[in-house]
Amino acid sequence: MDLIIKHSLLQFNTLGLNVYCDQLIQVGDDETLIHACLEAFKSKQPLLLIGGGSNLVLTADFVGRAVVIETKGIEVTHDESHYLLSVAAGENWHGLVEYCLKHNMHGLENLALIPGCVGAAPIQNIGAYGAELAQFCEWVEYLDLESGEIKTLNNDECAFGYRESIFKGELKDKAVILRVGLRLAKAWQPNLTYGPLQQLSEDNTSKDNKEVTPQAVFDCICATRAEKLPDPQILGNVGSFFKNPVISEKAFKGLQATYEDIVGYRLADSQVKLAAAWLIDKAGLKGTHVGAASVHLKQALVIVNNGGCSGDDVCRLARLVIDKVYRQFGVSLEVEPRIIGADAQKDIQDA
Ligand code: EPU
Numbered sequence: 642m643d644l645i646i647k648h649s650l651l652q653f654n655t656l657g658l659n660v661y662c663d664q665l666i667q668v669g670d671d672e673t674l675i676h677a678c679l680e681a682f683k684s685k686q687p688l689l690l691i692g693g694g695s696n697l698v699l700t701a702d703f704v705g706r707a708v709v710i711e712t713k714g715i716e717v718t719h720d721e722s723h724y725l726l727s728v729a730a731g732e733n734w735h736g737l738v739e740y741c742l743k744h745n746m747h748g749l750e751n752l753a754l755i756p757g758c759v760g761a762a763p764i765q766n767i768g769a770y771g772a773e774l775a776q777f778c779e780w781v782e783y784l785d786l787e788s789g790e791i792k793t794l795n796n797d798e799c800a801f802g803y804r805e806s807i808f809k810g811e812l813k814d815k816a817v818i819l820r821v822g823l824r825l826a827k828a829w830q831p832n833l834t835y836g837p838l839q840q841l842s843e844d845n846t847s848k849d850n851k852e853v854t855p856q857a858v859f860d861c862i863c864a865t866r867a868e869k870l871p872d873p874q875i876l877g878n879v880g881s882f883f884k885n886p887v888i889s890e891k892a893f894k895g896l897q898a899t900y901e902d903i904v905g906y907r908l909a910d911s912q913v914k915l916a917a918a919w920l921i922d923k924a925g926l927k928g929t930h931v932g933a934a935s936v937h938l939k940q941a942l943v944i945v946n947n948g949g950c951s952g953d954d955v956c957r958l959a960r961l962v963i964d965k966v967y968r969q970f971g972v973s974l975e976v977e978p979r980i981i982g983a984d985a986q987k988d989i990q991d992a
Contacts, residue, residue: 642666642673653709654694655756656955657877657946662689662707669711669731671819675784675791678817681706682786687984690817692758693733696765696879700952700992701983710760712819715740719827725779726823730760734767742859747829748777750858751838754866756873756880760818764808765977766801770862771835775801780822783808786815803914804884804977814986831858837865869940877946878937879978882959883917886972896970917966917974918942924965931958956980956992963989 648665651657668674681688687705691697712731717724724746728737734757738749751772761767762774763781775796782793800807808816831853833842841853841861871878888896888905893913896903900923904916921927921941929936930947932954937943944955963974980992 642668642677648707650691650694650699650703650707653691653707654697654699655873655877656698656879656950656952657873658699658950658952658955660699660702660952662703662705664706665709666706667709667711669713671712671729674708674710674712674730674817674819677706677708678784678786679789681708688814689981692730692761693756695756695873696761696978698879698952698955698978698980698992700956700980700987703981704983710758710817717744717746722827724825724827726825728759728821728823730758730818730820732759733757734759734762738859741825742855746825747855748825749823750855751832751835751862753859753862754870759821763799763801763806763818763821765804766806768804770838770865771832773801775799777823777825778821779824781808781818782820782822783812784817784819786817791819803887829855831855833858837861870943871937871939871945876937877950878943881917881942881977882944883921883942883962883974884977885914885917886920886974887912887914888972889913892971896972900970915972920966920970920972920974921962924962924969926962926965929958929961931955931961934958936962952980952992956989959989 645665647661649659649661651659666677668677678688689703689707691707691709710731712729714729716727719725735754737759738753741749751770755767755769763778767774778796780793780795781799785792833839838861841857890911890913893905904919905913908914918941926936927941928938933947933950934944934954935947937945944958959976966972966974976989980987980989
């Protein structure tokens, strides 16, 4: 097990925050991963698991062990109707989407270009453009840190919700995801419900009745994301910084009376999911900055690092956004990424 003492985590987080950790271990196989995590857990050493580092806000030097998960491997079997994939946690998510497309296994196109690793995907049930991981995830295999056993949860047991799962609830800090099982239907049905994809469907049917292909969906998603979301290689970010808040239909109607153009999507049980981006934009917060962190000009949900910003800048800016949105709309925004302090995850208000 190659352990590096006092190493910067700069290259391991997409926000580009330069904090150090006491110990860094990069692991490429399950055995080392299990050993590295159990050793830290049993000795009560703070443990930070890093996949693609695309959902982390590091606010201080980490006084513990950072384990970077780089396990690889995609195994494919199939039955009459489905492809069944078993994918190692350290595989890059977008790489997997490309691999599937290349091998004629379709369904994941709407989730193209989501940064991060496969092992992180179930934790927050990644989702975009009308699709989410829960629709394809058959099982998740993980290391139970308390018992040291390897366990498997089926889709129901993962308790997936909007950016939620058991790994953020009951199993928080107690599980290390090792592999994810995916189930892709051989009979592909394009999912064209979301904005720019509707256009794709119209363009193709009106012109020459050509069918929409998985490649066309993939290309459309990549182009849409590239236009709105900053490339972390160029401008550090963690994608959406805030979740879209869910409020009651009654509260929504109240807001609509003042803000006719407010954006909300009706859910079951008289609930409405508001577009946090719209609230932040309407509150005039685009471009607002604290230190070198700012609210992205093209997509108000994203906080960007304009160069050399600290986790503290990011958290202060996030609190400013939460506060302003609450004062204007009476709606509480929740943050999406994990805020990591010196030895554990923190609440944004205490960061
Ligand atoms: N809007 C604004 N101002 C902006 C940006 C958007 O008013 O600066 C409005 C738009 O006009 C639109 C609404 O807000 O009507 C929603 O915006 P958008 O369609 O861009 O999607 P979103 O709700 O902001 C969610 C996910 C994204 C995902 C997109 C596409 C969350 C928190 N975010 O964003 O996920 O890519 O939908 O499905 O659910 C991520 O998690 O990192 C992420 C990027």
